[in-house]
Structure formats: structure tokens, C-alpha cells
Amino acid sequence: MNKFLTASLLLLLCPKLHAQTLPVTNGLQLWLDASDVNATGTNLVNGATFSTWKDKSSNNRTVAQITNQNVAVLNYNQINGKPVVHFTRSTAFNGSVFNVAGLDIRSSSMNAVTIFTVYRQGTNTDAQQGLWGNDNGDWDRFFMTVYSGSTGVVAIGPTAPYNVSIPNAGVTGVTKLLTAVYDRGVTNGSTIYYNGVPAQSVTDNTHPTAAQNSFFIGWDGDDNTFDGDIAELMVFNRKLTLCEIQQVNKYLGTKYGYTYSTVTITPGGSTALYPGNNVILSASSGTAYQWLRNGSLISNATTANYTATTAGNYQVIVTNGCADTSAVQEVTQVTMPAPGHALNFLGGSTGDDYVDLGNIPATSVKSMECWVKFNDLTGSQEIMNRSITGYGIELLVFNNNLAFFCMDGTNNSSVTYTDGDIVPGRWYHIAATWNGVNKNTMKLYLNGKSVGNLSIVGNPVSGVSNSASSFKLGRWSDTQPRSLNGALDEVRIWNTERTEAEIQAGMYVPLSLPASGLIGYYMFDNGAAIANGNNAGRNTVYDYSGSGNTGTITNFTLNGTTSNWTESYAMVRPIMTGESAYSASGFTANWTAPITGTVQYYTLDVATDTLFNNKISGYNARNVGNVTSFNVTGLTNNQKYFYRVTPVKATTDGVAGPSATRIVMTGTPLDFTLVSFEAKALAQSVQLHWITAKETETDAFEIERSTNGTDFIIAGRVAAAGNSAQPTEYLFMDHYPVKGLNLYRLKMINKDGTWSYSPIRNVRFQAEDISTHQLYPAPAKNRVTLKLSAAPSTTLHAYLYDMHGRVIKQQHIIQQETAIDLLDIAPGQYLLVLSDGTSFKMEKM
Missing domain, CATH: 2.60.40.10 (Immunoglobulins)
Structure with missing residues (x-):
């Protein structure tokens, strides 16, 4: 390693190696230190006032307070445990002003001069406050901490641009280092540093003789006093080299607990790491570089630019004659709030965009889940698959119907849902599961509920084929593309058979990771992408399962509202919490906000039928605002009504599905x-x-x-x-x-x-024994399971009654074990009645 880098690294990792003596003294004309006001090694007491501040340089200059000014006060334990001298400004003419007689910083006496000042702005922030200078009214050499607002200036002469602007120099209560390097007449030979970093290189055009011939502290020399603290001030009668400036910076930084470096790091944009982006860090110029993260060397990071892919505190050691270490540049990890992005597929006759997930074996897949928004349900459209004709596993729209296929070339079985109640433009949760061995276990779920008809072809005890080239989203692997016309979000692929309860529990929230059995998890939250914007190059879908099955976006336009990253509205669903304030003509509907997503307002539907074909006037997608309770009026006494709410956000790709439907019976309170x-x-x-x-x-x-x-x-x-x-x-x-x-x-x-x-x-x-029917758990929370003594020979009907005799839920029972969703049922006592004569008392927590 370069010897300068080695030395700089030792100083970085072992700060106590910094000597607490001034490392550069050649040309030192004045050295004022609040830690040693008497320049004897023994300081004044805390709170002391004084009129003479002793010079610690070998010149022993007289630094005396001007008479009839405010006193200067020594205050202990101010900056990293060190004292400061407090200057009080009363007016522009009256402050705590010191004069250094005989210290002439005009260019006629000092063509080049370097001045270091560690200071802190006080609570008085009146405009034009001079900390030091020799000004005589013509932009002579001086530094104002406050010139306008919180911006300070360093004067460079009577011709434009007159000064160097220092933003935030006048921010109250913050410790700062201002270093002014003047070299008169040399084009861009003068540099002003702020907190060690070069602010600007300029040409010093100050008049060689017109300014005052002595140096003032707490004043610019021309009617502008300073309010605040000075910890240390040094004046050199020459232009210090960059290495010397770095050495003084290290001395001051160690003493006052800051990093004052001439090296800078410039991020190439945001310093937030999202899925799908990195942060490019660029160092200021030098001849050698070494990057660090969290104080440790990064292997092979020895160029001027570094691409950060991991959050942390970054620094760079730059050699430029000598080595210097930058201040910390923080790179943070940011997770997009769900639901974040979706990926929109063009579909139709012109669409051929898809995501290739690589080698996820069809033989390993036992569960597939996703949120999907269809633009239409025409023909056949692949949602996800590893299949070709007659082989593999796939979840798709097949001949206008939602379907799930498991195939090995001969024994090809499917579950098909033909009810046709899927609405284009709305987000739905779809899942398909089986145990990987017996196709009798194949199930298709829509919004957490088992749907569809199972068709067994051949031997049900059979597997699936892995013949297709790869696992794909939005396209088939056979000659026909079957392109998806819609959008996908939250794709989850498992090597375990998910239960109905597990599917329902995870539908509306991102997964907690790691998750057992998860072999592919795609949230589509590419934080670097812009919804509906120009996303050229954002062609990766990241796998959060830990399996490394990264998806490659193929044939996407990546610009506009289709074939691009869009704003998702999947997983957004309010939870109904029941009714209150019943009357003969209405009730109050109550719900809670969705766990996921932002809502601008809700729409409310009230109807006299479960399909909402007969909506009540005034309650057809009525905008009720961003509320979680609404008073429904104008209804008929002793009439059964059905109602639901839908969350809305106007900018999203697709709309959310409605809440679960609630049933309510109006009625007049009796006497x-x-x-x-x-x-x-x-x-x-x-x-x-x-x-x-x-x-x-x-x-x-x-x-x-x-x-x-x-x-x-x-x-x-x-x-x-x-x-x-x-x-x-x-x-x-x-x-x-x-x-x-x-x-x-x-x-x-x-x-x-x-x-x-x-x-x-x-x-x-009754004569028959149905005592072996079971309902559990008791009490129930989000769902309850009904287990019959045997699978019913004909469809049973289950009715859930509240304690007022109202049917609030109905469900068909076609198998021995059925999960009944209670998410939208208010806590309380209920009666579950079966058409075979069985009834159960049930409590919802």
C-alpha cells in the first residue's frame, strides 16, 4: 500500500496517534487558543472575563480588547470538552472586539496568508457579522459569518465577484472551521475551505495598501461585530500547501471532535439504496485512493469512484502529495412501503413481454401465489408457469377461465373456475396448491377462498414434468406466447403445500423473512424505478426468498403505463368491523383502514342482493371520504341489506377489491x-x-x-x-x-x-348421530374450521346467525373439512346452523 495511505489509515483507526501539538509552525504569525488564553498552559477560570488574549506563537503579539466594548467571557466544556471565548454583539459597532496591533495582513505585507478559525455562531444572527478582518470598506480581507440569512462571505477584493459565499456559515450553535488561503494576483490561486472542504478557488484582488494595517477579531474592521464563540484562530504569513492544511485539519479535528478533510465524496444522486439501485460515490481528485466502509478497508476499492451496494458509513483516503481521509458519507438502506411497485404486462396480440425466473423446477413447486390485475380475461393468458403443451405446472387464464394445471404428459389434471365474477381492472389474490404427489389435492384459491372444479385425467397419483426451459411470469414457454394482459405483484413460489389458513393469513401483508419453504419471492419493489416513467435499464426483478432466483425482465418497453413498472394497489383492503346505531331507516357502517397502502377516499355500496345488482339510490360507489365510519340513511324498515366499502387511490395501476360484504337488517328499537x-x-x-x-x-x-x-x-x-x-x-x-x-x-x-x-x-x-361434527377453535379469531363426521353426500348449507337472529354469513359445505372466514365478523356470540340439523354456539374474539 502507498506509504501515505498507510499513515492516513493509522491516523484514522488510531486517532490518539494525532499529536496534540500544532504540526505546522513555519510562518505562524498568530495563534489564539481558548484552551490556553494566557499562553502559559494554565487557563483562566470558567466564566472569567479578560481584555488580553495571549498569542501562543513565537511572535508573542499583543491581542488587546478595544476599550468601551463588551467583555469577552471564557466558557468551559463547550466543544468536545474544550473551552471557547464568547463574543457578544450589541450593535454593528459594539461588540467584544480585539485588535492585533502590528499584524498586517494586507497583500503589501503578506502577499499570501492562511487563516484557520474554529468558531460557533451565537444566537444573535443580525446581518453582516465580521469574525475577523482588516476591512476598510472596500472588500478587503475579512470573513463574515453572517452576511445575509445564514450565509457568510469571505471577501476577495473590490472587483466582481467581490466575495466567496459560504452557505450555512451563520447557522446558530454549530461548530465550524473556516480556512481562508489568500495568494494575491495568482489566478485561482486562493482557496476558501469550509469544514476542511474546498468551497471555491478564486483570484485574490484585494487592494495591497488601502485596507487597515492591523488585524481585528470579533469585527471585520469596518462596522460589523460578531456574536458567538471562538475556540481557536491561527494566521500564517504564507500559502500553506495542501498537505500542511491537511495536517492542521487533523490537529483541529482531533481536538474538537470533527473530521476536517480536504477530501470530498460526491454521491451520484440519492444515497438511499432501494431494491434495484446502487449508489455511486466519487472522490475528489488525487493520485491514489482507498475506500472504507464503517472504518474498515474495502478490498480492491482503489479508484476514484466506488459503487456502494451495501448500506454503511463510507470514507475515502486520497493521496495528493500526502494522504487525507474524507468525512463520512452515509449510504442508507430503504424499503419501499407496501404495496410499492407492480409490473404491468402488455399482453394481447402485440405483447411478448415476460419475466424469466430461470431454473425453478416445476417438480419442486407445490404452491404459487400472486396478486394480479387483469386488463381482460380473453383467451388464454399465462400468470406463472414452467410448462409446455401437456407438461409442467401453470397458473393461467385458460379459455377465458381461471385455471391451474399439473401435467406429466399423460396424467394431466386441472382445477378450473368458471363463475366469471373476476372484473378487469381490479386486483385479486390468486393461489394454487397441491402436495406434489396426488392431484386430488389440487386447489385453486381466489381471494383466499377455494374455488373451481377439479378434473382428474389419468392416474391422480402422479407428478409433473420439468420439460419447459425455465419458469416464467406472463408468458408460456411453448410456441404460443399466451401473454398476460395485466399486472402482477407479490409473486410467491413455495416447495410446500400452503393451507387455506396460511394463504389467508399472508394475503394482505408482505412476508416476514426468512420463510420456510419459500423458493421465490418477488415484491416488484424496484426502488430505482419510477412508476410509469422512463425505466430503461431497470430490467431485474429481485428474489427476496434467499434462493437467488433473480428474474430477468424481457421485451418490456419500460416507459409509459403499460409494459413497465407501475404503482401497485394490491393487498389494499379495509376490514369491516360491524354495524352500530341501528334504526328503522338505517345504520352506521364501521371499518378499519387497510394494513397496507394509502387511501385517498372510500366508496360505499349498499344493495338488496349479495351480487350488488340492485344498489340503493345514493349508495352506488358513493364517495364517503377518507373515514372509517359512515351513517347510512333512507332505508326501509325490517329489510335485509348488503354493504361493502372499497379503498381508492387515483394514481395506481388498477383498483383495489372491495371489503368483505356485510349483511344488516334494519329495525325500529322496540319498547x-x-x-x-x-x-x-x-x-x-x-x-x-x-x-x-x-x-x-x-x-x-x-x-x-x-x-x-x-x-x-x-x-x-x-x-x-x-x-x-x-x-x-x-x-x-x-x-x-x-x-x-x-x-x-x-x-x-x-x-x-x-x-x-x-x-x-x-x-x-333427530335419530341420526351427528355428535362427531366439530367446530374449532373456541373461541375463534380470524377463521373457524368445521369438520364433519364424513364428507357430505350432498351439499350442506351453513348459516351464521347473530344474537338478533340475523343471518350474517352463508356458506356451502362440500367437503369434510371447511375453513370459514371470520375476518369481517365483529366480535361476539353467534350460532352456526347446518341444514342437516346441527348447530353450534360460537364466539368470535
């Missing part, structure tokens, strides 16, 4: 206070018993019975008390219950005709 309601079997009859706490203008109770939770008949009627402030007890016997499940509710009617329902109670009369 009943129902304390209890019970139903129990007595022989072949059912006894219904209930108690009200009080009643006002009540009319009757109608007893309703159902076998399926949907269709109720009137089993009887009991007159109400009318008006009662005391508890009232009622009894009714149903002598004609049916075999199987009997569900009972009270229709509680007021005299004005308004009414509402009680909670539902059930009694079972």
Missing part, C-alpha cells in the same frame, strides 16, 4: 327489554320461556319456527303485557316440532306496528 329467552324439549314438545324487564305500548309476541334458518313459519302468538314496569314472564308450548333441527325466534310487536326479532334458540329432535 321491550328482553331479559331471557329459552327453548327446551319436553317429551315430543318444545317449551319456550321468556322474560321481559319492562314493556311500553307492546302488543304481542309471534313465535316463529324454521328448519333451515331462512324460512320461518308462525307456530303461535302470545299477547304482550302492553305496559309494565315490572318483569313479565311468558310461556308457550309448541306441540308440533319437526324431526331434526327446530329454530325458534320471537317476533316482538309494538302497538304501532313496528317490530323486531329476538335471538334464535334451537331444539333438536
Whole structure:
């Protein structure tokens, strides 16, 4: 290694090696040190005022305070534990001003001069504050910490440009080093350094004789005093070499706890590392270089430029006659907030853009997940695959339907979803899973729910072929491209079979890494890319699984709103939290903001059907603002309604899907206070018993019975008390219950005709043993699992009732074990009723 680099590295790693004596004394004309005001090695006491500041140079110059000025005060423990001398400015003419008689810095006496000053601006920031100078009103040699705002200046003569501007020189309370090197008449031979870094090289045109013939401190020499602190000041009667300046900088930096370096690092843009970009660092000119990260040498980093790919604190040692070490340049790691970017594929007859993920074996893939936005669902479009005709694994739109294929050339099975409720332009979560051995385990999921029909061709106990050349996103590996017309985000590929519960748990948030079984994870968050902008060269999709399966973007335009990086709105979904403030004509809808993404406003739909074909006037995508609660009005009493909300951000590629649908029944609050309601079997009859706490203008109770939770008949009627402030007890016997499940509710009617329902109670009369049906866990949180004693021979229907007798969720049961999503169900007590007569009490946490 270059001997200068070696020396600089030793000083960097071992700062105590810096001698605490001034390393350069040749030409030293004045040396003032607040740590040694008396220049004897024994300082004044803290808070002392003084009128003479002793010169530590061999010249022993007299530095005396001008009379009738503010006193200078010595303050201990100010900068890195060192003292400072505080100067107080009262007016432009009145301050703490010192004069150094006989120190003439005019060019007639000192053609070249170098002045170092360690200082700190005070709280008074009036314009034009001179820290030192010999000015006589004609831009003579002086330094103003504050000239205008927080910008200071160093004067260089009576002709333009007059001065060198020093931004932030007047910022209050910050320790700074100003070094002025004058060399009169030499073109660009004078350099002003700020905190060790060259600010500007200029030509010194100051008048050789017109200025004052003595040197002032705390004043520019012409009516402009200084407010602040001085820790140290040195004047040399010559132009110090760059190496000498570096040596003095190291002395001052060590003493005051700063890095004062003539070496600079210039970043080539942002210093934030995003996925997909790096930071280019350039050092100031020199003859040799050595880069460091976090204080340690970087191997083979010995050129003027260094490309940082890892976050850290970077420095560079530059040899330029002698070695000097730069200040730290921090490079930070930044993660884009989800959902970040998506990748938009052109598709159609002209599209042939795709992402090649390389050698991810089809034989290893057991689960595939992604968020996708389709621009259309026409024909066949590959989402992800490693397949050719009859071989491999693929998730795609096939003949206008969502499909999942596992194929080995002979035994080719699929799951196809044909319901056609996928809307172009909207983001959906799609997943496909199997166990890698038996194609009977193949499942297709849409927004976390199992969908589609399984078709087994050949032997179900068979694998898949790895014949295709590579794993691709957005294109097939066969002769027909089957290009995707849409956008992708959050692609996840696993070598494990994901369960429905696992898929639902991870749909709306980025994965926590590392994740077991994850062999490909593509968030598409290329931080260097600009959504819809010119992204030429941004052709890599990074794999966050740790498997190194980096994706290569192929045939993308990488400019504009298609075939480019775009702004995603995947994973953005509000969570419904239930209703409040029921009335005969409305209710208050409540939800929570999405975990992921930014919302500008929400739209609210209210309809009388589950498909939202019959929306209520005024509630067809109604903009309700950026709120999480809204009062719905104008509805009909005792009517069932369905509602949902959708988050909106105008700049994104595609729109978010709506929240889960909630069901609500309007109703007028009754003048009943129902304390209890019970139903129990007595022989072949059912006894219904209930108690009200009080009643006002009540009319009757109608007893309703159902076998399926949907269709109720009137089993009887009991007159109400009318008006009662005391508890009232009622009894009714149903002598004609049916075999199987009997569900009972009270229709509680007021005299004005308004009414509402009680909670539902059930009694079972059945011969078959269904005791082995199970519902777990208890209590439940985000989902509950229903496990039947055996797979049903025909489709069962499950109804979830709240304690007011309202059906809030329905689900078809076609397999032995079914997960029921409770994410959008409010906490509370519920009743799950099956059409085979089974019922379960359930609690949602």
C-alpha cells in the first residue's frame, strides 16, 4: 500500500496517534487558543472575563480588547470538552472586539496568508457579522459569518465577484472551521475551505495598501461585530500547501471532535439504496485512493469512484502529495412501503413481454401465489408457469377461465373456475396448491377462498414434468406466447403445500423473512424505478426468498403505463368491523383502514342482493371520504341489506377489491327489554320461556319456527303485557316440532306496528348421530374450521346467525373439512346452523 495511505489509515483507526501539538509552525504569525488564553498552559477560570488574549506563537503579539466594548467571557466544556471565548454583539459597532496591533495582513505585507478559525455562531444572527478582518470598506480581507440569512462571505477584493459565499456559515450553535488561503494576483490561486472542504478557488484582488494595517477579531474592521464563540484562530504569513492544511485539519479535528478533510465524496444522486439501485460515490481528485466502509478497508476499492451496494458509513483516503481521509458519507438502506411497485404486462396480440425466473423446477413447486390485475380475461393468458403443451405446472387464464394445471404428459389434471365474477381492472389474490404427489389435492384459491372444479385425467397419483426451459411470469414457454394482459405483484413460489389458513393469513401483508419453504419471492419493489416513467435499464426483478432466483425482465418497453413498472394497489383492503346505531331507516357502517397502502377516499355500496345488482339510490360507489365510519340513511324498515366499502387511490395501476360484504337488517328499537329467552324439549314438545324487564305500548309476541334458518313459519302468538314496569314472564308450548333441527325466534310487536326479532334458540329432535361434527377453535379469531363426521353426500348449507337472529354469513359445505372466514365478523356470540340439523354456539374474539 502507498506509504501515505498507510499513515492516513493509522491516523484514522488510531486517532490518539494525532499529536496534540500544532504540526505546522513555519510562518505562524498568530495563534489564539481558548484552551490556553494566557499562553502559559494554565487557563483562566470558567466564566472569567479578560481584555488580553495571549498569542501562543513565537511572535508573542499583543491581542488587546478595544476599550468601551463588551467583555469577552471564557466558557468551559463547550466543544468536545474544550473551552471557547464568547463574543457578544450589541450593535454593528459594539461588540467584544480585539485588535492585533502590528499584524498586517494586507497583500503589501503578506502577499499570501492562511487563516484557520474554529468558531460557533451565537444566537444573535443580525446581518453582516465580521469574525475577523482588516476591512476598510472596500472588500478587503475579512470573513463574515453572517452576511445575509445564514450565509457568510469571505471577501476577495473590490472587483466582481467581490466575495466567496459560504452557505450555512451563520447557522446558530454549530461548530465550524473556516480556512481562508489568500495568494494575491495568482489566478485561482486562493482557496476558501469550509469544514476542511474546498468551497471555491478564486483570484485574490484585494487592494495591497488601502485596507487597515492591523488585524481585528470579533469585527471585520469596518462596522460589523460578531456574536458567538471562538475556540481557536491561527494566521500564517504564507500559502500553506495542501498537505500542511491537511495536517492542521487533523490537529483541529482531533481536538474538537470533527473530521476536517480536504477530501470530498460526491454521491451520484440519492444515497438511499432501494431494491434495484446502487449508489455511486466519487472522490475528489488525487493520485491514489482507498475506500472504507464503517472504518474498515474495502478490498480492491482503489479508484476514484466506488459503487456502494451495501448500506454503511463510507470514507475515502486520497493521496495528493500526502494522504487525507474524507468525512463520512452515509449510504442508507430503504424499503419501499407496501404495496410499492407492480409490473404491468402488455399482453394481447402485440405483447411478448415476460419475466424469466430461470431454473425453478416445476417438480419442486407445490404452491404459487400472486396478486394480479387483469386488463381482460380473453383467451388464454399465462400468470406463472414452467410448462409446455401437456407438461409442467401453470397458473393461467385458460379459455377465458381461471385455471391451474399439473401435467406429466399423460396424467394431466386441472382445477378450473368458471363463475366469471373476476372484473378487469381490479386486483385479486390468486393461489394454487397441491402436495406434489396426488392431484386430488389440487386447489385453486381466489381471494383466499377455494374455488373451481377439479378434473382428474389419468392416474391422480402422479407428478409433473420439468420439460419447459425455465419458469416464467406472463408468458408460456411453448410456441404460443399466451401473454398476460395485466399486472402482477407479490409473486410467491413455495416447495410446500400452503393451507387455506396460511394463504389467508399472508394475503394482505408482505412476508416476514426468512420463510420456510419459500423458493421465490418477488415484491416488484424496484426502488430505482419510477412508476410509469422512463425505466430503461431497470430490467431485474429481485428474489427476496434467499434462493437467488433473480428474474430477468424481457421485451418490456419500460416507459409509459403499460409494459413497465407501475404503482401497485394490491393487498389494499379495509376490514369491516360491524354495524352500530341501528334504526328503522338505517345504520352506521364501521371499518378499519387497510394494513397496507394509502387511501385517498372510500366508496360505499349498499344493495338488496349479495351480487350488488340492485344498489340503493345514493349508495352506488358513493364517495364517503377518507373515514372509517359512515351513517347510512333512507332505508326501509325490517329489510335485509348488503354493504361493502372499497379503498381508492387515483394514481395506481388498477383498483383495489372491495371489503368483505356485510349483511344488516334494519329495525325500529322496540319498547321491550328482553331479559331471557329459552327453548327446551319436553317429551315430543318444545317449551319456550321468556322474560321481559319492562314493556311500553307492546302488543304481542309471534313465535316463529324454521328448519333451515331462512324460512320461518308462525307456530303461535302470545299477547304482550302492553305496559309494565315490572318483569313479565311468558310461556308457550309448541306441540308440533319437526324431526331434526327446530329454530325458534320471537317476533316482538309494538302497538304501532313496528317490530323486531329476538335471538334464535334451537331444539333438536333427530335419530341420526351427528355428535362427531366439530367446530374449532373456541373461541375463534380470524377463521373457524368445521369438520364433519364424513364428507357430505350432498351439499350442506351453513348459516351464521347473530344474537338478533340475523343471518350474517352463508356458506356451502362440500367437503369434510371447511375453513370459514371470520375476518369481517365483529366480535361476539353467534350460532352456526347446518341444514342437516346441527348447530353450534360460537364466539368470535
